[in-house]
Amino acid sequence: MIIYLLLAIIIGYLVFVAIRIGLHQRLPLALGPISLELIPDRAAKKYRERPIFTIDIPCHWEIEALKTRYIDPLAWSAKRIQSTAGMLASLLQHQFNLQYGERVAIFKQNHFDIHLFTISIIRAGGIACPVNGKLSINDFDPYLANLSATILITDSAAILKFLQSGIDFGCCRKLIIAEKRALKSEIEVTALEEQMARSYPDIQIYWLEEALLSVQKESPAVPRGKDDPLYLVHSSGTTGFPKAVILKNGPQAHAVRGWLCYVHLSRTWDKGFGALPNNHQAVILSFNSLLLLGFPAHWSSSYDHLDFNAEEVMRALADGKFTGYFGFPVTYTQLKEVPAEKYDLSAMRIWGSTADASHEVIQRKFVSIGNAFKAFGIPLKGSIFLDAQGSSEVGTPSVIRYFTRYTNTFDRRIGRIGSTPFGPKIRIVKENGEKVKRGEVGKLEVKGKTVFAGYWNNPALTYQAIHGNWFFTGDVVRLNKDGHLIQLDRLVDVIHTSDGEVYSLPIEEKLHKHPAVFDVCVYAHQQPDGTYLPSVAAALKVKNSISNSLLLHEFNQMLEGKEKLCRCEIMEWSEFPIGVTGKTLKRVFRNRSEQMMK
Template sequence: MYLTQPLHRALQQFPDRPMTICGDRVRTTREVGDRVARLAAAFLRLGVRAGDRVGILALNSDRYHEFLYATWWMGAAAHPVNIRWSPAEIAYALDDSGTEVLLLDDAFAPLAHTLKERCPELRTLVHCGDGPTPEGMLSYEELLASSDPVPDVRRGDDQLALLLYTGGTTGLPKGVATTHRRLLTSMYGSIIINRAVEPGSVTLLTAPLFHIAAFCSWHNQNIVGGTHVFLPSFSAEGFLDAVQRHRVTSCILVPTMVQAICEHPELEQYDVSSLRTVTYGGAGSPQSLLLQAMRAFPRAGFTQGYGMTETGVLTILGREEHRKAGHRLRSAGRATASVEIAVVGPDGRELPPGEVGEVVTRGDHVMLGYWRKPELTHEALREGWLHTGDAGHLDEDGYLYLVDRLKDMIVTGGENVYSAEVENAVAAHPAVLSCAVIGVSDPQWGERVHAVVVLRPGHTAITVEELRTHTKSLIAGYKAPRTVEFVDTLPTSAAGKVLKRALRDAHGQ
């Protein structure tokens, strides 16, 4: 199993079909295949060898697509770098991974000098933007033009294919090392269950490709064949314009994106009828927001994916469950065809349906381990199971309900409170645009439930007691926020997840 196989199939079966669209630039599969083989040759000329890590720090583009394929084509491993990180975090990941060749686009070329100073092993910088090539960097297009195509080495199976660094929100980032076989196992398993993409589909890539959700969406479309439309960065207007202009059929969105689209004042003026599938994930979506999105895209089928960098997609909530719009809209769906999941207690024993514990998973979709961190790998992979750190429960039919990150669970007055349940209740208030719930120290209760709330435009008169009364009408009284803080925005990661550590830090937790 090797990740370049879909490109070979596409070259054989539909070489003249548009494969990438980036702004006004459209390239066919045949053109992409030639450029990939030339870029692979350029990497070899730069001294990259099988198993080496080649990095990219860039916004989404057709060149990002070519970079991923070219890296595998010549046998190296791709290291997409988190574009939201500080220079110090980026330098750490480059050093830790041993990345010697790095591609930067126009947005990140100004970091070149800083990264070269901080990363002694980083010997070659390649400019993959559209502007002039900065001094001290090599031109992406000139490298391609001066390189003759090389054959695909077809390095795959259990060879390292991808190195993605997670978080940085708790201590140093961890490099998740995974292989061709493990990535393809995850993606094949999700395609069988989900069918979010179809042969000939047009997928719009809005989430950044350094994130596992966007990466899986991108490669799932490669597997079945079709066209990619790249947006360098997300805006509601840019998304709607791209869907209308390119007749996009599928996309993946995080909740913050869904919210921005649904709140766009000119939403109804755009033709979004081509959308057949909207996949959302990356963070818990309040049910009220999901129902709003389903009204905004009435012709689209909705699917939800739950997973993590270490595993790829674990569970999927499909179109049928969304159409029924019952209580299972609150679930994360059921395990994909390649995944086994369970919920276990602190002693590692599997819990019966309905009991909350830690979500664990095993199978060929699980990572090799954390790069150069054997202790953390041993902690996460125990007795064949990967421990996700997520708290949840299964029902009798195998649907998974996530309630919190284990570290985010609130213990108030001796009772366990899971923030996701409280957030869903608070978000159902018509004045609430978004919210996050954390536990803060309290001399009486140990911890108290504290809500951080962003109000919808025009709503300023809501009181704390009104919000508490509303919440208690939906969930038990002890779960309702005892204190509420109103803010303009919530801090979020590139995946759309609220950074609760930043909220806790603000309260000295």
């Protein structure tokens, strides 16, 4: 009898835990049919006018027909999202004559409305091509030409850049300014339109809010097949020019299933805060997953080293009693410097990161904040740090790992093979394609249902990247004896010394533990004989707190053998060459050292 009672208690507790993390909400969605173009309709039917998302800045445009229904410009229900997408889709179909499979580019300041535009383009039968608004015009111009996009959704700030640079626009002949004309003075509007007319007489300009006045009714979703390309998203550009990654409906629907299984949050008990670039594949995946789940979340427009305010975000997390925070590592670099004890973050349960290497010093700090286990009746303090390693091409994290304050092993262990639900198959191979043994170093390759179909308009690059259905992610890893993958470097960033290969990420892990360090970048510095040695650029917490020579000496005391640095350069963090997703571009430092040798 006691055994049955204990068994009943255990089963009851497991059911309680499953409900508390929303498994009963997420699992039926993950196991059911998913087609991305129908997610707004499904969400609207289930959650109706209940506010799901909030935003920090109102859209710079409105739909006149919806104004009386939706008074709060910062609150978005599933029904409002569906209606907005339907009106925008109708505009694209009827006024702009968008054809099935036609590309529509989005290039504007980071904002929640990027998601509204992407789902509208897909709803209308097109292919959404969101581009980070901080991409340089020199890169955007050829990228747009490669897309062969005929319509560009942009803003006035971007148009001024276009005029200054003399962009070509490729096949694009229609520009939609995602603003209301009234936000600008009549003089500014006239000047902008006249400049565009002189410079680009064959391009038509439309102000979005004015164009929407002609829309009479919402358009239903155009049915999309599993093999239909829905998105073209660009890679981060850390290895060079950004590539257009083809994401199809079926593979990304499969990725949504995985997200619903590894993000353990409940729409009843939890709410999230995101500070992310909304054009990014991982963020688009999260938007679709959150909308399908009806999960309450706040979307911040600031996410990088230029406009992200760490103090304000910590205050917002405390004041709003948020339970989850999701941001790229560039935000955590700044958040770690905020004294957490200033704020009541007891509601926090999970911190999530993706898109770049997340360091131990950051993970250790944030797992000590919050009360993830209190919700389950466990008297332990701390939260969970979810680190998801992947790329846009993989379509979902290659591997994931959950860290807690009770995690003992870090050392760039990023997860085990098969750790991502509905994720890809993984193998680690040598240059000759032979699989490595445990303890050996090799290239990380993946294949599976979520992996991208190829690079748009670039069959040669696609052929180079995919061999026998296996895609090389660009990562060099060690398959550890305990089954974990240890992330060592990007292949292009490996430091080729006269004594063999040296990997930058393990060195950075050690240097981040120096008390003076705010951020570091370890890179290959060319030597007179053509070989390379490890070098470091360092940003300090306190300016002028230590000299270059002394910091180099102290750094090298933390390192061993081939890891030791030949050079240390202290600089302002604002001077780091940081890309549009927040990654430090090591190739810029490396190229600079090569120029010094010429």
